[in-house]
Amino acid sequence: MINKIASSLSxxxxxxxxxxxxxxxxxxxxxxxxxxxxxxxxxGASDLTIISNNAGTERVGLARLLELGRVRKIVCSYxxxxxxxxxxxxxxxxxxxxxxxxxxxxxxxxxAAGAGLGPFFTPTGYGTTIAxxxxxxxxxxxxxxxxxxxAADFALVKAYHADRWGNLTYRLAARGFGPVMCMAAKTTIxxxxxxxxxxxxxxxxxxxxxxxxxxxxxxxxxxGRS
Amino acid sequence: MINKIASSLSxxxxxxxxxxxxxxxxxxxxxxxxxxxxxxxxxGASDLTIISNNAGTERVGLARLLELGRVRKIVCSYxxxxxxxxxxxxxxxxxxxxxxxxxxxxxxxxxAAGAGLGPFFTPTGYGTTIAxxxxxxxxxxxxxxxxxxxAADFALVKAYHADRWGNLTYRLAARGFGPVMCMAAKTTIxxxxxxxxxxxxxxxxxxxxxxxxxxxxxxxxxxGRS
Amino acid sequence: xxxxxxxxxxRVAQLxxxxxxxxxxxxxxxxIPTLVPKYLDPKKEVVLHxxxxxxxxEGLQPGLPGDEDLIxxxxxxxxxxxGASIVDQSLSFAMxxxxxxxxxxxxxxxxxxxxxxxxxxxGAKDDIPGIGGAMDLVAGSRRVVVVxxxxxxxxxxxxxxxxxxxxxxxxxxTNIYTDMAIIDVDPARGFVVRGIAEGLSREELQAATDAxxxxxxxxxxxxxx
Amino acid sequence: xxxxxxxxxxRVAQLxxxxxxxxxxxxxxxxIPTLVPKYLDPKKEVVLHxxxxxxxxEGLQPGLPGDEDLIxxxxxxxxxxxGASIVDQSLSFAMxxxxxxxxxxxxxxxxxxxxxxxxxxxGAKDDIPGIGGAMDLVAGSRRVVVVxxxxxxxxxxxxxxxxxxxxxxxxxxTNIYTDMAIIDVDPARGFVVRGIAEGLSREELQAATDAxxxxxxxxxxxxxx
Numbered sequence: 001m002i003n004k005i006a007s008s009l010s011x012x013x014x015x016x017x018x019x020x021x022x023x024x025x026x027x028x029x030x031x032x033x034x035x036x037x038x039x040x041x042x043x044g045a046s047d048l049t050i051i052s053n054n055a056g057t058e059r060v061g062l063a064r065l066l067e068l069g070r071v072r073k074i075v076c077s078y079x080x081x082x083x084x085x086x087x088x089x090x091x092x093x094x095x096x097x098x099x100x101x102x103x104x105x106x107x108x109x110x111x112a113a114g115a116g117l118g119p120f121f122t123p124t125g126y127g128t129t130i131a132x133x134x135x136x137x138x139x140x141x142x143x144x145x146x147x148x149x150x151a152a153d154f155a156l157v158k159a160y161h162a163d164r165w166g167n168l169t170y171r172l173a174a175r176g177f178g179p180v181m182c183m184a185a186k187t188t189i190x191x192x193x194x195x196x197x198x199x200x201x202x203x204x205x206x207x208x209x210x211x212x213x214x215x216x217x218x219x220x221x222x223x224g225r226s
Numbered sequence: 227m228i229n230k231i232a233s234s235l236s237x238x239x240x241x242x243x244x245x246x247x248x249x250x251x252x253x254x255x256x257x258x259x260x261x262x263x264x265x266x267x268x269x270g271a272s273d274l275t276i277i278s279n280n281a282g283t284e285r286v287g288l289a290r291l292l293e294l295g296r297v298r299k300i301v302c303s304y305x306x307x308x309x310x311x312x313x314x315x316x317x318x319x320x321x322x323x324x325x326x327x328x329x330x331x332x333x334x335x336x337x338a339a340g341a342g343l344g345p346f347f348t349p350t351g352y353g354t355t356i357a358x359x360x361x362x363x364x365x366x367x368x369x370x371x372x373x374x375x376x377a378a379d380f381a382l383v384k385a386y387h388a389d390r391w392g393n394l395t396y397r398l399a400a401r402g403f404g405p406v407m408c409m410a411a412k413t414t415i416x417x418x419x420x421x422x423x424x425x426x427x428x429x430x431x432x433x434x435x436x437x438x439x440x441x442x443x444x445x446x447x448x449x450g451r452s
Numbered sequence: 453x454x455x456x457x458x459x460x461x462x463r464v465a466q467l468x469x470x471x472x473x474x475x476x477x478x479x480x481x482x483x484i485p486t487l488v489p490k491y492l493d494p495k496k497e498v499v500l501h502x503x504x505x506x507x508x509x510e511g512l513q514p515g516l517p518g519d520e521d522l523i524x525x526x527x528x529x530x531x532x533x534x535g536a537s538i539v540d541q542s543l544s545f546a547m548x549x550x551x552x553x554x555x556x557x558x559x560x561x562x563x564x565x566x567x568x569x570x571x572x573x574x575g576a577k578d579d580i581p582g583i584g585g586a587m588d589l590v591a592g593s594r595r596v597v598v599v600x601x602x603x604x605x606x607x608x609x610x611x612x613x614x615x616x617x618x619x620x621x622x623x624x625x626t627n628i629y630t631d632m633a634i635i636d637v638d639p640a641r642g643f644v645v646r647g648i649a650e651g652l653s654r655e656e657l658q659a660a661t662d663a664x665x666x667x668x669x670x671x672x673x674x675x676x677x
Numbered sequence: 678x679x680x681x682x683x684x685x686x687x688r689v690a691q692l693x694x695x696x697x698x699x700x701x702x703x704x705x706x707x708x709i710p711t712l713v714p715k716y717l718d719p720k721k722e723v724v725l726h727x728x729x730x731x732x733x734x735e736g737l738q739p740g741l742p743g744d745e746d747l748i749x750x751x752x753x754x755x756x757x758x759x760g761a762s763i764v765d766q767s768l769s770f771a772m773x774x775x776x777x778x779x780x781x782x783x784x785x786x787x788x789x790x791x792x793x794x795x796x797x798x799x800g801a802k803d804d805i806p807g808i809g810g811a812m813d814l815v816a817g818s819r820r821v822v823v824v825x826x827x828x829x830x831x832x833x834x835x836x837x838x839x840x841x842x843x844x845x846x847x848x849x850x851t852n853i854y855t856d857m858a859i860i861d862v863d864p865a866r867g868f869v870v871r872g873i874a875e876g877l878s879r880e881e882l883q884a885a886t887d888a889x890x891x892x893x894x895x896x897x898x899x900x901x902x
Binding site: 002114117201212 | 726759774
């Protein structure tokens with residue numbers, strides 16, 4: 001019997017090791033898997049590479065992970081949201097590496113990895129500093145930059161409902177980066193509001209099929225509880 | 227007011243001109259926009275390039291369009307289904323051009339066009355005759371073929387429900403090629419079982435947003451009827 | 453130059469809104485563009501796009517509680533309108549890069565007469581860089597409409613012969629709305645003024661602009677009301 | 678070679694099914710592979726994938742009417758199981774090419790000792806070519822399992838030193854199940870037999886095979902029942 005349900009948040013993030021690359025969903029404060037991030041903070045893995053659209057705000061969640069010195073490098077499109085104080089401090093002090101990627105390119109690089117494609121040409125950033133050191137090519141009069149697939153060891157994903165096979169739905173615009181990150185990570189861990197019986201999610205309403213998901217956990221599943 | 231509803235099938239296909247490229251959804255006999263194909267047969271446009279997974283069966287629908295000599299070229303992955311008698315006759319007689327494309331590459335080429343990407347590297351077909359004349363590259367020990375985006379003038383799509391903005395749902399596996407073809411064609415024409423009031427399709431249940439759709443028509447909307 | 457000759461931010465937004473065709477799909481960026489939606493005639497059914505995967509949104513009605521899972525690119529709470537759809541973010545960016553949006557309306561640090569735009573970094577040493585969706589938006593939208601103040605805060609021109617800041621996109625800007633003028637970018641000829649703020653002379657406008665200005669046959673006089 | 682020494686198509690399918698791990702995601706191709714699902718223990722919850730966008734399907738129960746919008750890659754009517762999901766076809770192929778399927782089980786014209794597979798064209802002049810999803814399946818699946826008769830209809834070998842027909846994929850096949858043997862493909866060493874049909878000698882198996890055969894330490898004797 002397929003059973004991807006983890007009985008606690010700490011069990012769900014247990015396999016993350018030092019040096020791992022970790023994708024984290026979210027757009028600003030929307031779609032963040034807050035409970036999984038807190039479990040990762042508690043878990044202790046360090047020397048992480050974080051792939052996420054933003055770099056955290058205030059001194060909680062992702063920003064707290066940064067502040068604790070657990071993140072070696074961040075790959076993101078927009079680390080300067082108001083309130084991104086921790087990232088700003090670390091970056092100016094030269095204590096964190098930044099790979100800045102246009103948001104659509106970030107998504108497409110993850111999708112390429114998840115879909116088994118190799119490098120691809122995108123018009124985004126052609127002729128800009130983002131293209132420095134990359135192959136550029138003009139096709140039919142339009143300029144393109146060659147970008148590489150981006151995979152990760154883990155993805156922490158905020159979803160809405162899951163069943164024991166890992167089929168997922170998302171709530172409103174929290175869908176965001178979820179479907180693409182689920183494809184691009186070797187191990188995808190999704191936190192959900194509710195775990196429902198197999199068959200409760202209509203086949204046409206499944207947004208991310210369980211084949212892309214390794215573990216699901218209720219966002220309120222504390223240690224020792226299921 | 228946005229109103230993409232065509233009052234008849236013939237009105238829906240009216241803009242298709244001689245020499246057009248036309249994508250057609252369907253996998254075997256599933257997901258075929260039969261009524262739109264019949265309207266295209268009646269409409270008369272010729273010298274067409276058809277982009278579809280298969281090449282029609284028996285002597286109806288797409289096969290009938292071929293038999294009438296209206297198709298110059300077909301781009302597909304599998305033209306030899308049982309019952310593909312018309313294609314076989316024309317192909318052996320040298321009276322139709324065939325561009326054979328692996329199915330995943332066909333889908334990905336259309337998606338690239340719809341998503342504004344340039345050429346991309348795919349592992350599919352590396353080292354095979356499909357790669358003849360194409361750029362090949364080995365990245366991290368894995369071989370890839372460079373494939374080009376594939377756009378079209380029109381797409382004929384079988385969907386299930388639509389509203390006046392062109393938001394679409396699909397029924398079961400008839401979803402198939404629909405979402406990708408809607409993106410890749412300049413003008414997308416969708417036939418549906420039912421046209422529903424704006425707002426009837428829940429925002430999270432929309433599979434193809436109206437931005438990718440130009441016209442919708444009920445599959446039983448005959449000439450002069452709405 | 454007297455401040456009185458400049459149009460208000462709201463008036464610039466209103467002029468921008470008036471030029472948006474009915475039924476258009478539009479992305480709205482930060483800065484003055486955030487004021488554009490309130491001047492869109494609802495009868496035109498202009499559909500707003502937000503890069504995080506929302507098509508068909510409007511500002512949250514006063515008094516309603518915000519929903520964390522419904523925000524726009526400026527991170528403001530929004531609400532869905534009838535006909536709205538939610539997509540994953542890669543499909544949202546396919547809309548942008550794939551030429552499906554009729555226009556993107558955004559601010560900029562600088563625009564060059566060849567249509568180059570610089571909007572993401574001043575290139576300063578201690579600048580925290582951030583691109584977000586801007587490079588994708590300008591790479592694919594059918595029209596790239598810049599809405600901004602004509603001059604930078606210190607009085608430096610923003611409409612340039614060539615941008616000095618790092619570029620967001622090359623040769624992409626089609627139209628510019630500022631507090632002094634409405635200017636089209638002609639790929640062959642450069643900046644072509646088609647509207648000028650009331651009371652502002654052509655000499656004054658040129659003095660506030662780094663690149664040479666051409667004028668359309670019909671130049672509208674832009675009044676505050 | 679006596680036909681009695683060959684395993685039946687159903688037995689080959691059964692042997693294939695026994696080696697599929699519980700909870701696997703599997704794609705099933707045409708030919709003998711279509712017989713595999715009926716030998717899968719339902720308790721193993723093996724999830725079948727169909728390239729047209731179905732994950733979680735089974736054969737249509739006798740007496741039920743087929744639904745045109747629910748077919749498999751062999752164009753047979755199927756039905757969904759609990760936990761099934763429907764996706765658009767580009768996502769379905771992302772599953773295949775992206776390494777998300779645990780195995781693809783398909784037929785072939787020829788397999789070479791380096792793992793090359795030829796399954797889509799005999800290269801004959803009047804052959805109507807057709808690729809479908811085969812090239813994508815072999816390009817990405819974690820295991821590529823070929824299930825076929827050991828010899829071609831005319832008696833020619835199908836397990837080759839090198840394929841003579843146009844290739845579907847290079848160096849991809851991991852395991853082969855035939856009516857004579859179960860053979861693993863070792864990238865360094867070539868064909869390694871780990872099961873041989875009861876009553877068949879190693880000499881007879883080699884005579885039916887173009888490429889040299891190695892043997893695993895433990896070679897199972899494959900009985901019909």
